[in-house]
Amino acid sequence: MSHQGFTLEELTKLEGHAKLSVEMEGSVVKNTKLEVYEASRYFESLLLGRDYREAPSITQKICGICSVVHTLASIKAVEDALEFIPSEQTVDLRKLLLYASNIHSHTAHLFFFALPDYLGFGDVIELSQKKHDYIHLALDLQQLSSEMVKMIGGRALHPVTPTIGGFHSVPDEKKIAALLKNLEGVKRLSLRTARLFSGLEVPELEARSRHVCMKNKKEYTLYDGMITSNDGIIFRPRDYKKNIIEGVMEYSNSKHAKLRGMSYMTGALPRLNANYTKLSDDAKALLKKSRLKLPSNNPFHNNMAQAIEMVHFADEAKNILEKYRNGMQQEKHAVSLREGEGVGCCEAPRGLLFHHYGIGSGGRIKYANVITPTSQNAARMEDDISVFLPTLHGKPANKVKLLLEMLIRAYDPCFSCSAHFLELNLKKK
């Protein structure tokens, strides 16, 4: 048997630093390793001995892109430990913040990282010089959605208003009106984005993977629900430890999670596969006209799923804002300290996120664990590459490199979160 190998040194247009090594024998993939060499920050240990009230503002610094969802998952975990149940208005405002920040994050990923590949440009800087309409669409949408996050969260990144129990400040009537006006633009531009992405031709890959997301009966949820797989597994977020095992890979600073022994995908595509009947009318109409047929097992469809989600999230955001047309009321947060343990789970733009803390005497954190979407997707990315690579047999090396990078990018990975770069090492022995 012929032993072959080639090395691809660098993967870019991603959040964080990682490297991919593939060993092949003939056309058979023997081994795939996704090495995340982004420096570890040992976040869980940073929390030990800190005050429970600091957990959200420290853990939001796990990630610059998904800081909103880290903040909220952290708050939920603390509230779970304190057995505190937030008010309806608080939950609505948290959902609104999640919708706005998901649109913001999806916009950045779709236009800055993913789109240049599909249009044959090296990167977004080249795209910006040649496709003025697309870059303006991207920048306008990014600005409008980040302004929404800022209006609610106080800052576009690392939000400051959400706190344990509720919000330091809530939008008054004037701000709700401003948010609604902003949202009109977000909806219009999200529709254009969704039409653009749902018309893109994506590489074929039948991955037959396990898909996992949060699900509830009421809505296309990002905030609460049961953890559900496409092959019938269902459990409460609190029971994550009984179901999800995180392993340390000697080659990577990111842990690799498996669900009952199997790699799995989490993110926009699993969410859409499981929840598409609950989409808004406009999002449903888009889905119907798109190239996307559900359920889809092609991870490249994750980008289309994100684009369709943006339209749905804009509609959901509108529903919440209209409910509070007269402004929200500043509430008192009657949180009382007790010792306990709690789990907070939310859907980040790129998939499931778990925060888990133990609070000891005096409110000091005595246990902390965080499972990020990328550490859950890492094992699945490796498995996908093993399935995808043999189908690329005979293609020129630069095309193979591009397609593998596109596959990894389709997951919208965030390697800062997971440990936290992508350099590609393809070894054919």
Added chain:
Amino acid sequence: MKAKVAFIGMTSCKGCFFEFLLLGKRLVGVFDNLTITNFWMLKEFNDKRGEYDVVFMDGAVSTDRELEELKSVRERTKFLIAYGTCACWGGVPALRNSAVNYRQTVYPQEPKFTSRDAVDPIDRHVKVDYYMRGCPVNEDEAFEVIVNLLTGKKPREKEYCVCVECKKREIKCLFKEGKVCMGPVTYAGCNAPCPESRTPCDGCRGPLPDRNLGAEIQLLKDQGITEDDLKLIFSKYNNVAEKFEKVKDEVVR
């Protein structure tokens, strides 16, 4: 010839890069007037060996690989900016300098990429020409610095506290309401977005040199804040900042 500008990242959340993208349409002008030689998140080809006019260095130094890169970049750079609180002060990653058994806590067995024992701000190892503070930085300040450099001016740091900006905007004082606010002892430049949304300043831009720290500490103690809590509050972003050594002394006194 256009100025060569590089964005290089070390240990951080990469949020300060993302914050730069919030420049919106101003980005088109930036891309047209500068040659961005490195921007990990955006660019396919990054020039790792070349010479740069300006470098935005993000993140703290936490691995040997990063330290080597930092020193090499400094030799090839005319104007080096410590970009963000991690680069300026160590930031949240530097909390691990006082964490106990951090490796064993997070990884049952150590992965291949071992970290340095301490997380350092970059000026522990190289000369810094400008400090852009904040967790995250403020994109308007980043734009201002770029415009300054393009027009041949040396950008100036704001050597006053957050309270100045807060008062200018007529935001109601949270300190007076008995909240633990770090505004009086923290570098300005953010335009006080936290107090604006009724959230006390948590000091993310770092300790201002000529602050009245003793008075701040006494006032906080009067509000019933314990010394243990004071240490937590002052260490959050500035655990290894040299100025913080003084803070620790004053807290203990």
